[in-house]
Amino acid sequence: MRALLDAMIREEWRLHATLFDYRLFVLFPVLLAVMAAGSTLFLPVLRDSMPGSHLALLGHYTFLLFGLSVGAFGLLGRDMLTRRFGQAQVLAAAARILPLTDRRILAAFFVKDLMFYVLLWIGPALLGFGLTAPLMGVAGRQVGLLVLTLPLSFLAGLAVAFALSTLYAHSPRALLVVLAALGAAVGLDMLSLNAEAIQLLPPYQLFRYPGPTPLVATLGITLVCLAVSLAFPRVDFAGPTPRHPNTFRRLARWPLAGAHAPYVAKDLLDLKRCQGGMGKIVFALLLPAAVIWLLFHVLEEFIPGLDFLVVFALFMGLIASSIYNWLTELDSVASYAFLPVSGGTCSGARCTATLCSTWRPLR
Amino acid sequence: MPPVIEARHLVKKFGPTTAVDDLSLAVHPGELFGLLGPNGSGKTTTIKMLTGQTVPTEGTATVAGLDVRRHPLKVRERVGIIPEQEMPPSFLTAEEYLHFVGAIRGLSHMERRCSLWYDLLDFGDQKDMLCKDLSRGTRQKVMFAQAFLHEPRVAFVDEPLINLDPIVQRTVKNYLRDFVSRGGTVFFCTHVLEIAQALCTRIGIIYRGRLVYQGDREDITQRHAHLEDLFLDMIHREHHASSA
Incomplete structure (x- = not known):
């Protein structure tokens, strides 16, 4: 597992370094930290047009979406790699010829995504924010909470993406139904006057009302989603080969x-x-x-x-x-x-x- | 008859690495010239220089009467190329890809042209499948068809038989023999020596970017009974010479 994880992290690094140019990518965490620090300087301006709680909500959903996109790309993005790098093979797929279970490969993939993105993307961004936010009048306690809850939001998004991809592997139609139901629920909530449901995002609740209940909810969602994806992994889901007219x-x-x-x-x-x-x-x-x-x-x-x-x-x-x-x-x-x-x-x-x-x- | 492919002192450097070093050769119409060499010896780089895909660092080359430095696109218009690694685009069907190549080359009567290849290489029943869903062998058939779709007089083929089953290999070999017997010229890169011995009228051996041997079948059989012995002999000799 350790060897697989090491190789996957190395692969992820090289993949990004190839995509964005090695020297640029090495500087990317620094750039993220500077950008986050720079954006934080605009906090007073943003606060004039939007309450601080809304900004925090937006931040948590951004991190959730980031986690979702990282998970979805990792699991479904092979087409892109093939186009960009020719006949590219990612380790997650190639490892299946080794005596490793799908469950183990998927678990290593999850840990790799978590480590890679937290260390190189989220960490530097939060560092930039954390150093600048107190200067902009954000209370130290709130900064500390955000540094905890935003990565948890990313983690939840990543785990949800893994669970949804597992659902997709078993039944694309079921995934569509779940997404449609979620979309309808969010849509209805947005149309209502107070839009309370979208505020129930557990990491955001943990930020607003720190305590064991939102913490358990956050970790619970993450663990359940992860457990579902690891319990029912399905990598081969080839149907009949589609045919297309010219x-x-x-x-x-x-x-x-x-x-x-x-x-x-x-x-x-x-x-x-x-x-x-x-x-x-x-x-x-x-x-x-x-x-x-x-x-x-x-x-x-x-x-x-x-x-x-x-x-x-x-x-x-x-x-x-x-x-x-x-x-x-x-x-x-x-x-x-x-x-x-x-x-x-x-x-x-x-x-x-x-x-x-x-x-x-x-x- | 003047050579249809001629390279004079070609050199290709990638930074400090010299991939091809002072390579000169001439291939005449009706020849099936095989360039043999170990992995990474410079075969593919040579093809890329001769077809205007990469610019030589030094030296000149003409193909079908055109200077490859000055007219790289015209060279690619006139010749057919089967690259070593490239496969047809994943999200076009085999038929669509051939039509795409036909559109780029400005070809007409595409249905007729394509159906000839479906029949010859036996992949008509898979023409409406996305290339990513085809087997490697069928993808190689598509690449073979795209190279000869415009009926070129010169073809550069890099490991064209790879992944093909023995039946199709035989068909492809016969096609290439027929192609050169009608005056066509094939520049054939491979490291499968049995295929080279059976197919090529003349052989060049490249090692670490240098052309270390050129000769026809007669010369090979005079020196050694098998191409494999000659090849290994040449490579060992060069290896010892370079390490001495």
Whole structure:
């Protein structure tokens, strides 16, 4: 188990170092700490537009979502690795040819995610926040509590992602039902006047009302989810191999893409068929929208006469760049190297694909 | 007849490492030239330089009458390439990928072209499956088909028989023999010596980036009964020479 864990951590490090460039990635924790410290300096500004308790709630949900995304990516992100690195194999999959149980591999995977992200991402961010927050008038006790409860929120998110992926492995339909039910419950709660249910997030409750009950609830959710995923692991869930008609032929004639149509067609099919599908584009649309809304909700109080066009341009820029990210970071240039395609054509085609992908989900 | 592939003093350096060192060779139309060498000896880098995928550090090369430094794209337009590691994109079907390559190469009559390859390599019943769901062998068949889809006169193939079953291997070998008998030229990289001996009309052996032997079948049989003996002899000799 120790050897597997060591190898997985080393693999995770190298994977990120390859994705983001080794030197940049070494500096990433420092950058996170500085960014967190810098953002904390804006706390008084943020507090003017939003109560401190809401900010804390937002922080806990951000960490929960981060945990969910780390878990989901780790378990479902092989498609991306394959595209980015060619025939990439992650240890979690390759280890299955060794005499190791799926349960042990999954447990090592969980511990690896926890250690890696807490040490390199969450730790530095909390360090930056913890050093700056007292200067901004945040009570030492609250800082201490946040340093405890935010990582717990991440941990809960990670464990929930593992449980949901196990559910998905057994029945994708059951996962859809659970997600729809959760979405409906949150939606209904948001529509109600006081939106109390979303405040029941145990780590947040632990922050607000420190005591054994929210602590037990937080750890309970994490342990139950983890136990469920480890108790019912299922790695082989191949159904009948899907077949597809030749959609490329139709898409490659799309006049909007001009001479780049074949590349755009390939990118759209890649996006549609890889894990997450076109949902990734919708996500890339919604996340910047939320960031922009939050940013301008705050900034409009300090920048009188903020131009709508500037807001719109920033909004579109963020959406396009996040979609561009999906299209480029995920793709391997090597797949074009042996074809008569220049680097310029590839870049141009990628820009066209970004424009088309931005437009398509809005259609 | 002038050579269709000609390399003159090619050198490729990656930082302090010299991957290919002063390589010169000429391959004529109708030849099936096999470049043999141990793993990491510079075979793939040589193919990449000759097909304009990577720029040589020194030296020149012409392929199909084109300078690969000046016209890398035109070279890739004219030749067919089977890369060593690349596989067709995961989320296109085999049929869609061939149509994608056809669109890039500006080919018409794609249905006819594709069906020839479905029949020859026997993967028509899997053409509507995503490439990620295909077996390695079938993916290799797709890569073979994409390289010859535009009916090139010159082909660079890097371990083309890998993962193929013996039946398809025989088909591919026959296709390549037929291809060169019709005047085509094949530059064939492999480290499977039996295949090279059975297939290639001329052989080059590369070791640590240097071309240490070139000769035709006759020369090989005069020196040794088997290519394997010649290969091992050359490699040992070079190894001792370099370590002395």
